[in-house]
Amino acid sequence: MGQGQSDEHGSHHVSTEQLSHELALRFAKKCFTPLEITHFKDVFKILADEQDGIQYWKEETLCRFLVIPDALGPGPLIYQMATYLGAFPFPSLAPSILTIEAMLKVVVIMTERYGTVLKRGRKDRNKLLFRSLAVFDRRMSSVAEKPSQEILDSVRREKLEKVDTSDAVLEEARIQAAGEEPASARGFSIDKPANDEDEDEDDDELALAALDSLDAIEVFKYDQRADTKIHHAQIPVDNFRRLLMLLLIIAPLDSQESLSRHAQRLTPARIESLRQVADSILWSFTPEQNAGIVYHSFNKIIPASLPYMFDGLNPLFEHFLFSKNIDLSKRKRSSASNNPMTSPTTSQVPDTPLEPLLPREGDILSLDILSQLSFFIKGSKLFRRLRPLYLGADAGFSLGSIEQKVFNWRAPSILLVSGTRLGSAPDGSRERAFADSLPPKRFSDGASGNESNGKVTFGVYIDVPWKHSYKEAIGGSDMLLFQLSPLHEVFCASTLSKDYVTFTKNGVGFGCPPPRAKAVSGLPSHTVLGPVSLMLDSSLEFGVFTHDSTGGGSFHPSQTGNSDWQDRFEIENLEIWGCGGDEEAERQRAAWAFEEREAEARRSIRMGKDKEADRALLEMAGLVGNHNASGGSMG
Numbered sequence: 034m035g036q037g038q039s040d041e042h043g044s045h046h047v048s049t050e051q052l053s054h055e056l057a058l059r060f061a062k063k064c065f066t067p068l069e070i071t072h073f074k075d076v077f078k079i080l081a082d083e084q085d086g087i088q089y090w091k092e093e094t095l096c097r098f099l100v101i102p103d104a105l106g107p108g109p110l111i112y113q114m115a116t117y118l119g120a121f122p123f124p125s126l127a128p129s130i131l132t133i134e135a136m137l138k139v140v141v142i143m144t145e146r147y148g149t150v151l152k153r154g155r156k157d158r159n160k161l162l163f164r165s166l167a168v169f170d171r172r173m174s175s176v177a178e179k180p181s182q183e184i185l186d187s188v189r190r191e192k193l194e195k196v197d198t199s200d201a202v203l204e205e206a207r208i209q210a211a212g213e214e215p216a217s218a219r220g221f222s223i224d225k226p227a228n229d230e231d232e233d234e235d236d237d238e239l240a241l242a243a244l245d246s247l248d249a250i251e252v253f254k255y256d257q258r259a260d261t262k263i264h265h266a267q268i269p270v271d272n273f274r275r276l277l278m279l280l281l282i283i284a285p286l287d288s289q290e291s292l293s294r295h296a297q298r299l300t301p302a303r304i305e306s307l308r309q310v311a312d313s314i315l316w317s318f319t320p321e322q323n324a325g326i327v328y329h330s331f332n333k334i335i336p337a338s339l340p341y342m343f344d345g346l347n348p349l350f351e352h353f354l355f356s357k358n359i360d361l362s363k364r365k366r367s368s369a370s371n372n373p374m375t376s377p378t379t380s381q382v383p384d385t386p387l388e389p390l391l392p393r394e395g396d397i398l399s400l401d402i403l404s405q406l407s408f409f410i411k412g413s414k415l416f417r418r419l420r421p422l423y424l425g426a427d428a429g430f431s432l433g434s435i436e437q438k439v440f441n442w443r444a445p446s447i448l449l450v451s452g453t454r455l456g457s458a459p460d461g462s463r464e465r466a467f468a469d470s471l472p473p474k475r476f477s478d479g480a481s482g483n484e485s486n487g488k489v490t491f492g493v494y495i496d497v498p499w500k501h502s503y504k505e506a507i508g509g510s511d512m513l514l515f516q517l518s519p520l521h522e523v524f525c526a527s528t529l530s531k532d533y534v535t536f537t538k539n540g541v542g543f544g545c546p547p548p549r550a551k552a553v554s555g556l557p558s559h560t561v562l563g564p565v566s567l568m569l570d571s572s573l574e575f576g577v578f579t580h581d582s583t584g585g586g587s588f589h590p591s592q593t594g595n596s597d598w599q600d601r602f603e604i605e606n607l608e609i610w611g612c613g614g615d616e617e618a619e620r621q622r623a624a625w626a627f628e629e630r631e632a633e634a635r636r637s638i639r640m641g642k643d644k645e646a647d648r649a650l651l652e653m654a655g656l657v658g659n660h661n662a663s664g665g666s667m668g
Contacts (some may be wrong), residue, residue: 049123056122056150057134064146065354073140075356077133090131099349100292104299105307107279110166110272115139117165124164136353143350160263162343163331166276167266267325270315277311278304283345284404285390285416289355290348303401309483310401313518314339314408316482317593330593337592338515338523342408388417396426396606397449397490402517406447409513409523410494414445414612422446425607430573432538435499435609441624444613445496448541449517450569450576452602454478454487467575468601472559479580479598482519489602490517491567491578493534493543501536506547506587508533514543514567514588516578524565524580524588532563532587543567544587565590569604577601 061070080098081088095115096108116128119135121142129135141147142158282295317338318330335342390400398419407415422442428434439446459465479489494513512533514524526533535542544566562568562579564586569576578600584590611617 049126053120053123053126054134057137059150060137060141060147063149064141069354072354072356072359073137074133075359076353077136079356079358081133087130088133090136095131099352100296101279102282102292102296102299104296104304105275105278105282107275110276111279114162114165118142118161121161140350140353143346145347158343159332159335160328163268163328164263164266166268166272167263167328168269168272168325169266263328267327268331269325273318273326274308274311274315277314278307280342280345280408281307281310281401281404283349284407284412286345286348288348288351291352292349306399306401309518310405312483314405314521316480316519317521319594334593338521339408341411344407344412390416391419393421395421395424395449395608395610397451397608398610402449405517405521406492408521409515410447418612418614419447419610420613420618421608422611423607423609425573425604430604430607432536432541432571432573435536435541439499439609439611441621442611442613442617443498443620443624444611444617445494446499446612447492447494447610449490449492449606449608449610450567450604451488451490451518451606452576452604454489455575455601455603463574464603467570470560470570471577471601472562474599474601476579476581476597476599479516479578479600480520480596484519487602488518489578489600491515491576492517493567495534497534499534499536502534502547503537504547506532506535508587512543512588514565522591522593524591527584527587527589529585530563530587538571540571540573541569563587569607573604573607575601576604 065073076098077090078088080090080094082091082094083089092109092112095112099111101108101111113128115131115136117124118139119129119131120126121138131139142161145158282299283292286292286295317334318326391398391403394400403415403419423435423438425434428438455464459468481487492515494511494515496509496511497507500507508526508531510526510528512526514526516522530546532542532544532546535545535547537548539548539560542563544563545568546561546563548560560568562577564581564584565579565588566586567576567578580590580596580598582590582595582597611621
């Protein structure tokens, strides 16, 4: 018993630097292969600066390696995030110096490889990313600046007392991951805390899981006293806008694809387009009410409307695991020469051309809107997987055109519609007829965001093939109804009602019940609108989006606000894009060919090879020949 008390007392003397070192060792051993560790070490050391025997990365080095576009200006923000994550799981050590151990933790967190070590950690990193982006008040900022020098001094002391611990950590991890016997055993003998379930609401679950894996929860809780409460922090609006623009650029990135491919297309017009899309997302966090993005709105909006927004960071930081200097084919080709080693960011082989992200851009769907869609629809369903089925500007605005071009697509599809809000009083006979077909308007227009011209864009992800739905609606639980501008909102399918999609002669509805066959006596024959719904009229000239915060329909109401609104708008563009590849397109072509053969067969009358006999038969039927002869009496 006395021994247990001694161990418990000794656990408080274990420094945060030692625990951070132990966590880096576990990450290196459990989250990477030996080859990946070799690549990582090569990438880090070639570009590292050195001072007093300590190798580290500067902001310029990190931004140059990741090819962060200067035109967008997010470089300092990415460096800020890295210096915070490098101190994980001890916020009091942030901002950290980006040593090889710190960068290892940054890569683990950014690529979400921590699951093999942090068994109790949630599979998201949103709270940790918010902390890395947030700005605290001056008192807390000054406290957070001190550990950076402290950790540098600690690393220097270790450098003098021992061999290079960074190399030792990674080398031992590589040996153990390869199944070899390590040279020495490492670790700490620390008792588990007696009560680790009494967690403060501001404790980061990933950090708690990290320290739990090291049996050091109590040390973490002690360190938390130096950390600013998360609810007192905000992300500056301008910083978040710059991050959003970068996330839109890297959304389609592959792990071995350089960001320079996409950065080369950053013309002034493209940057303005990125800013508009980023502002639509930004306004979802209601910055007009706050000086910055607070954690409450960040934590509600991202899971509900932007669940995949940070996915582009994974392939971006996986570039640390691909050093071009260790490429075996290049080493063979250069073995006869004595050329110095090139930078891991410089390729000796020109990049191979990739298939375009879109076969063509539409009037609504651009590359930036495509990236916005990938923030809530998995990118594997979108990038290089969309095909234009119906473009209103080309095919004409009619239900018949939609039926002809879309109904044979046997895979999910995405409908996008944009237009301009109608005035409070109908202007002209067509607007008046549309208003008369709807129930009286009970809600005001939706928020305007940065759009002063009344432009709106809505969309639907349809998870089933299209067909007529006179008796019952079609669709499934994976459907999504969404607004892209002026605000970004996503409304998931509900099981309270299954009126997901209706396609009838009266128009196209999403979240609206099928129209009645006959008007009920004594009731007006208005179009029935669902609590959360989108309806396009039969002429595809007008549309209406309704949001009733009480819900109860086929789509859940907004998870981020309780306001009610209704936007009635004149349709300007309408597009339907198919989600699928060559196989789905071939099935559609086969269905079109079959329908064409059937139509040709119906148009042709083929009665036999004897044309004279066929003609005589037709004359007897009175279909051809002399029709003036009088018929016999029936009487």
